[in-house]
Amino acid sequence: MSTELCKLKKSLKGDLPTYILLVEQPRFVCLNCGRVANKKKNLCDPKRMKDK
Numbered sequence: 001m002s003t004e005l006c007k008l009k010k011s012l013k014g015d016l017p018t019y020i021l022l023v024e025q026p027r028f029v030c031l032n033c034g035r036v037a038n039k040k041k042n043l044c045d046p047k048r049m050k051d052k
C-alpha cells in the first residue's frame, strides 16, 4: 500500500485502525498539510520532528 496520509481523506473513515497505526508515534510532520506520521513516506512534504 503506497500511502500518503495527505491523500487518504476519503478512505480514512473506512480504515481508521490502519491510520492510527501510521500516526500513533509520529516522527515526521508534513510541511504542506500539517499532518503527522511515523514514516516520511506517508507524507507529501515530510519534515523530521526533533527527537526528545
Ligand SMILES: [Zn+2]
Pocket: 006, 030, 031, 032, 033, 034, 035, 043, 044, 045
Ligand atoms: Zn502532506
